[in-house]
Amino acid sequence: MPSTETGQPYRKVIEYKGVARWLSPDVPFSQDSEARPFGPGSLLPQAGPMPRVGSAGGFEAGPETAAAKPVLYIPVKRQNGQETIPSLRVRLEFREVGRLSNIQALAHVGAKVSFSVWNVWGNQRRGPVKLEGSLDEVGTCSVPIPAATVKSWLDPRAELRGRVNEILLDFEFAIPDLTDQLIVGESITRIYLYRRKVLVFLPGVFGSQVNVRTPDGHTRGFPDLYTGFTLERALADSLLPGAGLAQQLATQKLGSLECDAAGRPLIQPVKPALFSLRGQVYDVYDDCRAARARYFADLPADFRLIELQLFAYDWRTDLLEAAQALATRVAKLQAELREKPDTDDEVALTGHSTGGLIMRRALGEPGMQQRVSHAFFISVPFRGAPKALGVILTGKDPPGGGPGNRMVDFVDSDSLRDAALCMPIVYHLAPSAAYTERVAFTPGRPPAAPISVEEDKRDLIDTAISAGFLPAPCFVKASGLSDGERALLASSSNDWHSFWSEASERLRAQELYDASYPHGYPERDSWFPGEIRARGLEAQAAARVRGGWNLELAARARQFHEQSEQVARSGAWKDKAYVFYSIAKQPTTLSVHFERVSETDFADSLALLKDEGIPVLQFLDGDVVPARTEEEREIADERGEHHSVPAPVVHQWLRVNGRCKRIVWRLWAESKTSGGDGTVPEESLRGFGGDVQDQQIGKIGDKFTHLDTPNEATVWNSIMQMLQGTWTKTKSPGSVSAEPNAAKRTGMP
């Protein structure tokens, strides 16, 4: 046959090239700018510029670096407890170079294509799952993967060992029969199946800033960690310890946050949603983010897999209000999340300390079971804490300690004491009826008395007031005052409490003066109305009534705890609730003792004064007060070792049957090293009230205190595991070696 010089016919060889990739026919990929490529290198080894070539055809090479291989972030949605899984598709185009299809190679039609799907999450290759298809007349092979199949891929026990958020799909393929050599290649894209989770964090008391608008039109926040913060002040603080911001914080008084006799704030907060503190008390944003970055180490760090929201609340008031507000917020949040394409409509709640108390009660509200997937309790005083009694009595920890023993670093301790008995929160944090140990001892409630936490609390406070240890509270009347009048009262509340502390001290000597001046002592008696006038406190005096242990608030707190325990007892949260707590090496207050040290009778007031060492002339001046001293008491700990604890002593002067009597009282707190987390006893930390999965943070003797735990990496690491369903109780996180975040010790439960 005549032909070319070489004897061959003209022969045009058409080069074929393949492009293989994932398709997501139903659900578009995430629009998040942080949805960046990630994952390990190519599936197939890179042997040269055309590594995926068999005898024919070149497949579009994967990128030189894995980071450049595009990843489609496809959301998996869960609504109403049902997973909405997207269907997927693998597609191979085996066409002329340039993605062209001008001619048909009939021999290609029907050629078998086998796909091997791998889960390459975590730089591993899990799988494969085999899929099969064949080339059609335009050189494509598209294999649909129904949602049910994708769902099976999300089963950790199946071949791909994947789960939502931990599955990065890639595939390779082979066309075995087209030539005498195997044609192989891999996808140029990957699929990441993810679901976002909203985590609502409830801080403890003082973890939220309560904002109130004062009558002068200014808005003030408590605690005042940000308001008025300036660079100059921060600089002064760093240069002169004790000055600047630290000094400002040390003098914060809580008067304007006072509540009335019914526990209702004199000034309602500016907004129902209060601003929360960030960084000053808690670092949960950073801790949560760090844990997310650790657990999902491969994923771009800024891709928001966990969305942390803070639930701030007015911590002064009845926690039932906060619990109901939380339930409302979660319901609203669920409605919002259902509008989002990629977020689980069930949220995870995380509460630290008082935040956890609110959470437990809120879980009993209707619909919460369908709205909350996880409830994480961190260092929660489920049964209250005896330490709260110290707040009421002295505002110090331990009760009666020196100036450095403020219960809350940034709150004036007298101010805390003066506002305590009108604030519902104090009744909620005091030990609840579920507490199984005695929490307070007085002469009226001696060690032999039967266990009754309610009686202990009431008797302790009433005894302390009657002994003159604690100023008798003067509550603002619950009714009959306009909002304006209440706001004015709040604004001058600190002045009132300053006056009333002074007046209470003078009143401690009243019985002795009454004995000496049966018809009154005009100069002394006029001090009270004179001071009220001089200090402009007439409205305060008129609006207040004497009170004590507030039975109404105590009853409401008791009901709150009973309802909360019922929620726990129901078992409905058995699989969703997780309790974290720590046992710290430092002492935890277990009970408070207000004991009568001595009781001495005197024939008359002169004899008592002589014994007290008070000159008669000074008494006649009208302004002596019974002694109040700071002492220490030796107590033995559980190992029999003796320690000194602060023990403030107060003298009480009485007139009984024409004679005078002096009673010496002493207050001290019994504590136990490793008896709790330094604030809350172990019994209360573990007293969720129902079946729950608990774990200890660190080991007994570790340094993780009540305040450290929300900033503890172990907690957040475990939370990530629990959210992902990879946590097992045997996997103890107790091997933590990190030091607690001591720098953040500025809050309280």
Next chain:
Amino acid sequence: MSGRALLLLSAGPFTVLRDFDMSPEERARALDECRALSVVEQLARDVRAGERAQILRLLALLPRSPVLSDLWRTSYGALVDPVRRAVRERQVLFLPGWHWARAEAATAVSQAKPAADDAAAPPASARRAPPPKQYDLLFEYVTDTGHPVTDEGGFELWGPGGFIEKGKLSNGRVHRKGVVSGQYELRVRALTSARWSTLSTSPFEPVRLTVRTKNLPDGTPLVIAIRPAHAAPDAASIRLQVKVQADCAAATWSYEQAVGGRLREDFEFEVTLDKKRATSQVLRVVPHPPTTPRGAQERLRALGYDPGPAADEPTASLRAALQRYQEDHPPLVPSGELDPFTVDVLDSQIA
């Protein structure tokens, strides 16, 4: 040299002849020195084995061919320099396109030519002219998997003397028997590329779509379908009609983000002509930075707020939309201004 033409290489986009003797018309079709070299240089630069192998075959047939054994280790200069020298010395001639070589015919002509120059030969009129020799013409089209191809789109076979024949390629072969000597060209209709003018754009920014064709008559209508790149191929698409003009068709399109429309998307387009198709690369739509008025508009639109027509400066519509958004997202201050807090919240809301 005259009177003979030897086929050196006829594959791919050009034909190389040596010992040529061509008419001025044929010579006019040849590539000039500069273009010929650019073809060779392009092939030498291409790292693909097939292209380099062509150069190697070409070199093997040059009069002063270097001995090259290892294709991959041969430097660029070693491949190109001998060809460059041959071109400059006019030892080879490059013709464009796919041609049936006429080596046999050329040889026949060259055999006849010395007789014409012979002074002792009888007059031409006194001799009987031999009948023109006939040849077989065979084109083979195969895939690199070794399989023949078909093309129902049809072809035109151009031959000497204005010869044109239409047909369809089936089973990869076009076989004609008894053709006269000459140069034949098989003109296949093809879509040769589909390209975006850029690989990244933003909403409302026009992008040019260009389709290159070969041997399609001017005015041939083409259908372009633009669709999200990762959706199913049968997903809803935007369809455009274009017409071929000088082997090219083009259109302009922009992603007109609707209220509630996606902020980021990957698009590709496919052009079809009967059963022929060409698919573009992926065009990525990315938003403007969130601090710019356009960026804010794009995010507001994605979140269901209508900020009015796209603009580089803040407009009343943008301010109104911003204010509505800020009112819906406390504690943002409903100022209508694009303050840093609003930017932050806006950007973080896009999922």
